[in-house]
Amino acid sequence: MAKASWQADPKDVEAVVNGTHSDPFGVLGLQQIGQDWVLRAFIPHAETVSAFTLDGRDLGVLAPRHPAGFFEGKVDVDKRSPIRYRAANTGGEWDVYDPYSFGPVLGPMDDYYIGEGSHLRLFDKLGAHEMEFEGIHGTHFAVWAPNARRVSVVGPFNDWDGRRNPMRCRFDTGIWEVFIPVLGTGTLYKYEIVGKDGELVPLKADPFARQSELRPKTASVVPDPTPFVWSDGDYMEERRKKDWRREPMSIYEVHLGSWRRRPDGGFLTYDQLAEQLVPYVADLGYTHIEMLPISEHPFDPSWGYQPTGLYAPTSRFGDPAGFARLVNAAHEAGLGVILDWVPAHFPTDEHGLARFDGTALYEHLDPRKGYHPDWNTAIYNFGRKEVVSFLVNNALYWLEYFHIDGLRVDAVASMLYLDYSRNAGEWVPNKHGGNENLEAIEFIKRVNKEAYRLHPGTFMIAEESTAWPGVSQPVHTGGLGFGFKWNMGFMNDTLRYMSREAIYRKYHHNDMTFGLIYAFSENFVLPLSHDEVVHGKGSLINKMPGDDWQQFANLRAYYAYMWGHPGKKLLFMGQEFAQRDEWDEGKALDWWLLDAGMHEGVRRLVGDLNAAYRELPALHARDCEPEGFEWIIGNDHHNSVFAWVRRAPGSDPVVVISNFTPVPRDNYSLPMPQAGRWVERVNTDAGWYGGSNKGNQGAVIARENAGEGWPATATLYLPPLATLILKYDPE
Structure with a gap:
């Protein structure tokens, strides 16, 4: 029997049934054929199919065209x-x-x-979005896969059958989309992709998914579209006015999965962290919580640095609304939230971005540019505008949707240099013959510009370990546009010094002073981060030399030295109470140590250092500018004593003195910037902190002493292995 003019071509029918049709919207659904309207449907397992309009009008029974479930018929519309x-x-x-x-x-x-x-709202367009569309409730799916022959949404709702919900290709952009009625919050889904070679690609999670299944499962989840109701308006308005270079910034770095655990060993939820972590950090006087990456990641020991779901807060601790409640609670407590962000590389798990549409789409095809040998990961192709848009939008997404205050960008050096961690012949020079990754540099500049332009009061921090110039300078002056840069040199030099026995420190005095040569070349954060207390490096307390008492005294003196030093402060969780074991992401911190006076003493000191740092403008208002610092004594190698003054306009000066030997120094003569009474704001040898309780009875008198280069001189008692922070008292 001949095929009627309005009937689908048998080849099209076979292609739909076999899941090989590249344009299902050209065949299925309502099609106008000349003067006729034809309805076609592919519904596996159906034996009969009747059609209705949304208002219930019966359009009749469709005729079967293929036993696999293809039906069609003319309808009166x-x-x-x-x-x-x-x-x-x-x-x-x-x-x-x-x-x-x-x-x-x-x-x-x-x-x-x-x-x-240039699209800056991709997170509202791509991924899965539950919505009302053309009079019916459902979910819109959209994904970029320009080299695919077919892309389908699959999940339990269609038996993971890629023939059931193939998508429409927007050929100009390579984006595939489909609106699937009825589907909504909680629906599990992935994308089934047929590559240009006709072969199926392993099922892919949604790159723009806002929620994911709990590992080891890897499906994406349609998120609840209900807008979160924030109550941090006052905090957000105040944040807009801040120049963070001149504000106190003391950061508590935390890995959410191992800060504390439930009694059964399970993770705390986002809500439990809001109840426990937020007040703990606020009570210690920190200004910010920095979280190791919370984007969805399959492998716990990666600590989040190998993410597969950049837009999804990890489901380990709850749903996206739970994470929003955590951020909201932090803001209500006056704490900012910084996220570690990983745009440098991504893992090659088959459900992730690697060879997403059967080709090297997000990564470079050439392994000399697209493979990272240190981490066995793929490197983003920063020369592809769609990849740059994916990453720029991701940064803006966290800042907007979750009110994040700052992003600390991981592994910036690996992005800047084409030969990073590579031998000769393992990398490809840029068009000028150099080793700079020009495309990555432009991406970095762009994401920083957009973040500062669209979200005033937020900031970007670079983890960058080289001498690249202008990392934290504005883009319009030739810089990379970050607000701050981690000072890895400070961390390496000072920890090396502190790990030496005190008797040898006089030979390495410059380890503690060298950093001041370049301290104001960037806007620095001084990081004692998670990287310093893992992989056999030991905890900070165990890096300190001497017996138990000296180890604690060294650590207390070092902390106060750091808090008095120019630069913002960062301390990893557990180090605030001198955690003895190095960090293990698989278990909670050793909170029972706080029952011991020496450990509790360190915690008290950190709280008091944060209070002094926040309350005294001289200690923070010129953290990034040279006029805020001046050496008083920087060359007393023999005694291992350091002293300097911190200043800020309109505020009283502060003097910091460190004695890094176990020998007390009585009648130590110290030039002073001003005659008068100087109060011991912090003395790390105080009995309250577990020290020997030696000092200057709470205050020092500086007497005028013209002709010595300084206007005054004080005679002090310097306790052993201790740092004093003296505040001028105009009263």
Whole structure:
């Protein structure tokens, strides 16, 4: 029997049934053929199919065209509209809403800005978004896969059958989309992709997924679209006014999975962290919590630095709303939240970004540019505008949707240099023959510019370990545009000094002074981070030499030296109470140590250092500018004594003195910037902190002494292995 003019071509029918059709919207759903309207549906397992409009008008029974479940028939309609099917077989009846009777959700302006690489709301367009569309509730899916022959949404709702919900390709952009009625919050899904070679790619999680399954499962989850109700308006308004270079910034770095654990060993939830972590950090006087990466990641021992779901807060601790409640609680307590962000590389797990559409899409094809030998990861192709847009939008997403205050960008040096951790012949020079990754540099500048432009009061921090100039200088002056840079040199030099027996320190005095040569070349954060207390490096307390008392005294003196030093402060969790074991991400910190006076003493000191740092402008308002610092004594090698003055406009000066030997120094003569009474704001040898309780009875008198280069001189008692912070008292 001859095929009627309105019937689908048998080749199209076979292609739909076999899941090889590249344009299902050209076949399925309502199609106008000349003067006729034809309805076609592919519903596996159905034996009969009846069609209805959304208002219930019966359009009749469709005729079977293929035993696999392809049906079609002419219908009495005069325009395109959503369709509901009633399918039946011997097992019963069920309703199916036709995805192919809906128009596209994305529009020509989306195509334009996506094609230009300037779209800054991709997180509202790509991924899975539950919505009302053309009169019905459902979820819109969109994903970038320009080299695919077919892309389908699969999940339990369609038996993971890629033939059931193939997507429409927007050929100008390579984005595939489909609106699937009824689906909503909590739906599990992935993308089934047929590559240009006709082969199936391993099922892929959604790059823009806002929620993921709990590992080891890897499906994406349609998130709840209900907007989170924030109560941090006052905090956010105040944040807009801040120049963080001149504000106190003391950061508590935390790995959420191992700060504390439940009694059964399980993770605390985001809500439990809001109840326990936030008040603990606020009570210690910190200004910010910095979280190791919380983007979804499959492997716990990666600490989050190998993420597969950049847009999804990890499900280990709850849902996205739970994470928002944690941030909101921090803001209500006056704490900022910094996230570690990983745009340098990504893991090669088959459900992730690697060879996403069967080709090297997000990464470089050439392993000399696209493979990272240190971490066995793929490197983003920063020369591809769509990849740059993916990453720029991700940064903006965290800042906007979760009110994040700052992003600490991981492994910046690995992005800047083409030959990073590579031998000769293992890297490709840039077009000028150099080793600078020009494309990555432009990406870094762009993401920093957009973050500062769109979210005043936020900041970007670089983990960058080389001498690259202008990391924390504005882009318009030739810099990379970060607000701050981790000072790895300070950390390495001072820890090396502190790990030496006191008798040898006089030969390495410059380890503690060298950093001041370049201290104001960047806006620095002084980091004693997680990287210093893992992989056999031991904890900070165990790096200190001497017996138990000297180890604690050394650590206390070192902390106060750091808090008095120019630069913002960062301390990893557990080090605030001198955790003895090095960090293990698989278990909680040793909180029982706080029952011991020496450990509790260190915790008290950190709280008092934070209070002094926040309360005394001289200690923070010129952290990044040379006029805020002046050496008083920088060359007393023999006694291992250091002294300097900190200043800020309109505030009283502060003098910091460190004695890094176990020998007390009585009648130590110290030039002073001003005559008068100087109060011991902090003395790390105080009995309250576990010290020997030696000092200057709470205050020092500086007497005028013209002609000595300084206006005054004081005679002090310097306790052993201790740091004093003296505040001028104008009263």
